Amino acid sequence: MALGLREISGEPVIDSENGEELMRVQPGVDIALSNLPRESPGTLYITTKQVIWVSDVDKSKGYAVDFLSISLHAVSRDPEAYPTPCLYTQIETEADDEINSDNSDSESNYVHDLSNIREMRLIPSDPMQLDTLFQVFCECAELNPDPNAEEQEEEHDWIFSADQMEDEEAEEEDYMSHNPTNTLGHSNGHHDLARTILELQINDQRFEDAEEIEHDEKDTHH
Incomplete structure (x- = not known):
């Protein structure tokens, strides 16, 4: 499975044959990817395996990311962090080691490749929906544990409870x-x-x- 964000076209496809289920559909959600301009409006689809956003303006434009690629998600209401309350996520990519964090111009150009985007903000038109979205994210994250977690625990078995x-x-x-x-x-x-x-x-x-x-x-x- 490839890490990172990917572009999709058209309505989201649910792999029901392999047990994927639709958990929530949230209309009226904007999306902001890293330092790219905010895109709106759109509809958010959350399944047991992935997060999908489809533009309401152009149905052929959308993004998807697997929960296995989402390393962190949190509700952000701090205006200093972002002007609008949102659900902030960090995304693991295959090119994390290749980005030079000291070169902002290089990163700005690099981020236009979707596979290298490491931050995604989901901004519902109704901020009251944030806690619900966060809870759904938590439930789906539990359904998709890190496959390397067990190996890491064995490597660090000197850590006690x-x-x-x-x-x-x-x-x-x-x-x-x-x-x-x-x-x-x-x-x-x-x-x-x-x-x-x-x-x-x-x-x-x-x-x-x-x-x-x-x-x-x-x-x-x-």
Whole structure:
């Protein structure tokens, strides 16, 4: 499956044979792609697999993006971020690594290739619909989990959940309470250091015993 936004022509096609279902149709939605001019008006189609926008002015013009390509979606009501309340999305593309973020002119030209567009804003004429659209996006995103997520979890299996961390801390506290001489070394993960500290403590005790013996011998001679 290719990542990124793609252009479509005509009414949206739903792949019902493979289980794709239409979740919501929202009329009166404008669209803004990256830094390109805002396009309006249009109709938004949200299915279990993709997001489709079709222009009401020119039915042959439209855009589609799979949920697997949408890495983030959020409701934006901050006028400093965008003048109009909208549903903001970030899109993963196959060319992300090729764009030089330090060269704005290059990026401006690059963004005209739809496969390289990384931001999409959906702007309903009724801002009250934003929360509903956001919820539908959340439901569809759950239906399309990242196929690489399981591999990433296996690669980073050293990351513990809160319950696991609590169990680890409890075991460590129990260990330290029964092994007070190992506290410093164990807490830093260096058992050799703990052994060295223990040996130093034993040696210190030996030195103290030697000094006491020497002192007793001197008293005896006197």
